Amino acid sequence: MxxxxxxxxxxxxxxxxxxxxxxxxxxxxxxxxxxxxxxxxxxxxxxxxxxxxxxxxxxxxxxxxxxxxxxxxxxxxxxxxxxxxxxxxxxxxxxxxxxxxxxxxxxxxxxxxxxxxxxxxxxxxxxxxxxxxxxxxxxxxxxxxxxxxxxxxxxxxxxxxxxxxxxxxxxxxHPGPSMASEDRFDLTIRGKSGHASVPHLCVEPFAAVADFIKGAQTVIPRKVSAHDKAVISITQVHGGSAYNIIPDEVVLRGNVRTTDGGVQDLIEESLGRLAEGVAAMYGVQTSFDYHRKHPVLANSxxxxxxxxxxxxxxxxxxxxxxxPAMGSEDxxxxxxxxxxxxxxxxxxxxxxxxxxxxxxxxxxxxxxxxxxxxxxxxxxxxxx
Ligand SMILES: [Zn+2]
Ligand SMILES: [Zn+2]
CATH class of the missing domain: 3.40.630.10 (Zn peptidases)
Incomplete structure (x- = not known):
């Protein structure tokens, strides 16, 4: 030393x-x-x-x-x-x-x-x-x-x-990226509430929630190159208040990390399309908000x-x-x-x-x- x-x-x-x-x-x-x-x-x-x-x-x-x-x-x-x-x-x-x-x-x-x-x-x-x-x-x-x-x-x-x-x-x-980007997203899924015994008379939001979560798991293996690094985590699901009520609204939140700006674009676009897809499939309304918190830290x-x-x-x-670390740094x-x-x-x-x-x-x-x-x-x- x-x-x-x-x-x-x-x-x-x-x-x-x-x-x-x-x-x-x-x-x-x-x-x-x-x-x-x-x-x-x-x-x-x-x-x-x-x-x-x-x-x-x-x-x-x-x-x-x-x-x-x-x-x-x-x-x-x-x-x-x-x-x-x-x-x-x-x-x-x-x-x-x-x-x-x-x-x-x-x-x-x-x-x-x-x-x-x-x-x-x-x-x-x-x-x-x-x-x-x-x-x-x-x-x-x-x-x-x-x-x-x-x-x-x-x-x-x-x-x-x-x-x-x-x-x-x-x-x-690191001769390139040393820390990942961090993005956050909010997805609100709105249906129509009602009694749990008659889901056919409601617009049930949870099937859309389940498909969004499942679909999000396929974005990295199917859309992102195997050579690139990325993580998508669903970190919050909020909705419902009783055993026998189908709720109006469920909110999902999550976190995205990658070491490549192009992959960041791809993930934002893919999750947005997924939100539109579950809306079309289940007749729910979705609003998807994706915000970029930290950029990739790359050493020049x-x-x-x-x-x-x-x-x-x-x-x-x-x-x-x-x-590189998948944590971010401002x-x-x-x-x-x-x-x-x-x-x-x-x-x-x-x-x-x-x-x-x-x-x-x-x-x-x-x-x-x-x-x-x-x-x-x-x-x-x-x-x-
Ligand atoms: Zn810290
Ligand atoms: Zn620190």
Missing amino acids: NLKPEIAACFDELQDMRRHLHTCPEIGLDTVETVAFVKEKLDGFGIGYEDIGVNSLLAKVEGRGPGRIVAFRGDMDGLEISEATGLPYRSERAGRMHACGHDGHTTTLLAFARYLADHRDFDGTVLLLFQSGEEGFGGALKIIEDGLFEKYAIDCMFGLHNWPGYAADQIVV MPEPAVRAAARVVGKENVLTHEL FAFYMQHTRGCFVWVGNGADSPVIHNSKYDFNDQVILVGASFFAELLDEVMQRS
Whole structure:
């Protein structure tokens, strides 16, 4: 391991910061205290910043002269999970937990900020984006809507996520898609209610529900190429109130993931056609609403990330042939506006998975992640 010595020397202080953040997780866009903590640290490092989006923060480190604008992003929000780790620095907020390691990502970006404060010998500007609301709250979109890419002609942007299942000295760089898109759909099936003993006098909705669910199972094996990756899950069915009443209406909801934009189109179209098909077959009315929540996260600049990672953890510990995850990540929105790369840093081979009440961030990732960002900056920015 070849950590930046200046970063590694601050380990105790960085660990204290991360563990403090772990005690006070905030949810969604409501990262008020976390932002205040980050501002206090940046003030201490002598780094300026501006508010952006909703409770997000953009710190700015100017180099020695004009040059590229390179951005790095760390997310800050926790999850509504009750922590069960029993750790001395466990969450002090009931029902809230940093179960995705964003406390660690925030600290990693602070570690990098501190390093940059003393290493401004580059041409250009580094932006450090501390982001709220990654966990499905549209935090990245709020920042983009607030004009991030209008205010700054960002040349490229990078981010990381800790990843349980890989050792803390391993970095995964996908040379294409690394995280899936996420779409959500609502299907309302309307019939005509009546007594359960006389379905022929009603317009019974459940046969249509059953056929839609069955039909949805055939979309991936029959419509999507065997070489592409996609998941369709029906996650909610709501309808009915009594043993002997056929209800008017049943609502179905579901979730779609894929690593290919074309497959996303195909699935949306196929599910829509299925909804129309069951309406025609059973005489029910259907309204189908398909909304795209997160785009596919595809890395357009894997090469500098691979080289930078190799300098930190050694070539043999940079994995470039791993399967993408079918979870989604709102870093994908930035990649619709600029180029860049999002990597996974191992959180430990035995680490509990993220979004789990026993999960904890591995503080070693702060050193690996911040050293990786520092090396990455050397790759993409000219040193003066
Ligand atoms: Zn998460
Ligand atoms: Zn996360």
